[in-house]
Amino acid sequence: MTTRTSAFRRLPATLAGGAVLAVSAVALAGCTAPAASGASGDGPEIVATTTQVGDFARELVGDGAAVTQLLSPGQSAHSFDPSAAQLLALSRADALVVNGGGLESWLDDAVQASGFDGVLIDASTGIELHGTDDHDGEAHDEADAHDEADAHDEADVHDEAEATDAAEDDHAEHDEADHDHGAGNPHIWTDPELAEHMVENIADGLAEVPGVDAAAIAQNETDYLAKLDALDEWISENVETVPVAERLLVTNHDAFTYFIDAYDVTFVGSVIPSFDDNAEPSAAEIDALVDRIRATGATAVFSEASISPKAAETIAAEAGVTVYSGPDALYGDSLGVEGSEGATYLGSQLHNARLILESWGVTPTALPEALQG
Structure with a gap:
C-alpha cells in the first residue's frame, strides 16, 4: 500500500444486521429479474447494492458465488427504489x-420488506467520512488571493473580504436549508x-459467509x-x-471530495452543491460558481456520466471554459455500462x-503492467 496520508482511520469494525426503520408499507415496482453473475445453483448468493461494491464483490468471489447487483450502471443510489424481484x-x-x-x-x-437475515457487510466500516463543510472555502480562498493581488487599497480589500464573508454565510445558509447532506460524504470509493x-x-x-471459499477470497x-x-501510485505520480x-x-x-483530498487538488466548486446527484442548483449558486471559475483560472467543468450535462455545459459556456461531457464525462456515483471505459x-x-490530467495539460504516462490488459 502506498504511504501517502489518507482520510482512513481504523475504527472498531463490526458487521451488524442493520437497524431497520419501521414502515407501514413499501411500494414495489417491476418484475424483471435482477442481474447476477458468478456461480449458480447451490452456492452462496451475494447481493450488492451499488455498481462499485458489486464490482468489488465480483472481483473477490470470482466464480465461487453468485453476485446480484441491485443498481444498474448509470442509476442513482440516492433515489433508488428496489423492485419486487430485487427484494426477492x-x-x-x-x-x-x-x-x-449513508449512501443507501x-x-x-x-431489509425489512425483504426479510433479509444474512450477513450484512458494510464496506465503509472504519472509514471516517468528510462532513459537509470540509472543503468549504478552498475555492473562495483561491479567489481571494487573486483579488488581493489586484487590490491597491487596503480598505477596499477589507471591505471586499467582509462582502465575501457575508456572501459565503448566505451560501452556507442556503446549502443547509436546501441541500441536506446527512452525516457525511459517502463517495469514499473516489x-x-x-x-x-x-x-x-x-x-x-x-x-x-457459509459456503464461501475463504482461501480463494484471500487470494x-x-x-x-x-x-x-498500482492505480493509486500511477495517479499520484502523474498528478x-x-x-x-x-x-x-x-x-x-460533490462526489469527488476524497479524490481531491488524496491528491492535493483544489476544489473550485460543483454544478450541484450537494452530495445528492438529484439536487438542483439555484441561479445564485450557478452565478457564484461561474465567478469562482473565472477568479481561480480553472479551465474546465466536468459533467458526470449518470447526470444530465445541461447545467455543466451552461456554466462552462458562461465561464468561457471547456466542458467534459458525453464520453468524456466522469464516472461519479455509478460505473458505466458494459463495454464502456467505466x-x-x-x-x-x-x-x-x-481526463482530469489532460484538462491540466498533462499527457499521462503509460499504465503499469498490473493495470494493463
Missing part, C-alpha cells in the same frame, strides 16, 4: 454488501486507497489490492507533475484520472 433476491441472499456511509438511504426499508479499505472490509465479511483480495495500489496551484477541479456534484472500478478511475 435479497430475501434469499446469504450476504448483503453495501457501500454504507432506502436500505433499512428494503480515493483508490479508501477503495482498498472497502475491498478489505468486503473480503473480511465474505470470508464469514483474490491480494491480487486485486495490488491493482488498486505530482502538475504544480499544486494548477490542480483545479470543477465537478458536477464498466469496472479500475476502468472508471483510469478514465477519470486521464
Whole structure:
C-alpha cells in the first residue's frame, strides 16, 4: 500500500444486521429479474447494492458465488427504489454488501420488506467520512488571493473580504436549508486507497459467509489490492507533475471530495452543491460558481456520466471554459455500462484520472503492467 496520508482511520469494525426503520408499507415496482453473475445453483448468493461494491464483490468471489447487483450502471443510489424481484433476491441472499456511509438511504426499508437475515457487510466500516463543510472555502480562498493581488487599497480589500464573508454565510445558509447532506460524504470509493479499505472490509465479511471459499477470497483480495495500489501510485505520480496551484477541479456534484483530498487538488466548486446527484442548483449558486471559475483560472467543468450535462455545459459556456461531457464525462456515483471505459472500478478511475490530467495539460504516462490488459 502506498504511504501517502489518507482520510482512513481504523475504527472498531463490526458487521451488524442493520437497524431497520419501521414502515407501514413499501411500494414495489417491476418484475424483471435482477442481474447476477458468478456461480449458480447451490452456492452462496451475494447481493450488492451499488455498481462499485458489486464490482468489488465480483472481483473477490470470482466464480465461487453468485453476485446480484441491485443498481444498474448509470442509476442513482440516492433515489433508488428496489423492485419486487430485487427484494426477492435479497430475501434469499446469504450476504448483503453495501457501500454504507449513508449512501443507501432506502436500505433499512428494503431489509425489512425483504426479510433479509444474512450477513450484512458494510464496506465503509472504519472509514471516517468528510462532513459537509470540509472543503468549504478552498475555492473562495483561491479567489481571494487573486483579488488581493489586484487590490491597491487596503480598505477596499477589507471591505471586499467582509462582502465575501457575508456572501459565503448566505451560501452556507442556503446549502443547509436546501441541500441536506446527512452525516457525511459517502463517495469514499473516489480515493483508490479508501477503495482498498472497502475491498478489505468486503473480503473480511465474505470470508464469514457459509459456503464461501475463504482461501480463494484471500487470494483474490491480494491480487486485486495490488491493482488498486498500482492505480493509486500511477495517479499520484502523474498528478505530482502538475504544480499544486494548477490542480483545479470543477465537478458536477460533490462526489469527488476524497479524490481531491488524496491528491492535493483544489476544489473550485460543483454544478450541484450537494452530495445528492438529484439536487438542483439555484441561479445564485450557478452565478457564484461561474465567478469562482473565472477568479481561480480553472479551465474546465466536468459533467458526470449518470447526470444530465445541461447545467455543466451552461456554466462552462458562461465561464468561457471547456466542458467534459458525453464520453468524456466522469464516472461519479455509478460505473458505466458494459463495454464502456467505466464498466469496472479500475476502468472508471483510469478514465477519470486521464481526463482530469489532460484538462491540466498533462499527457499521462503509460499504465503499469498490473493495470494493463
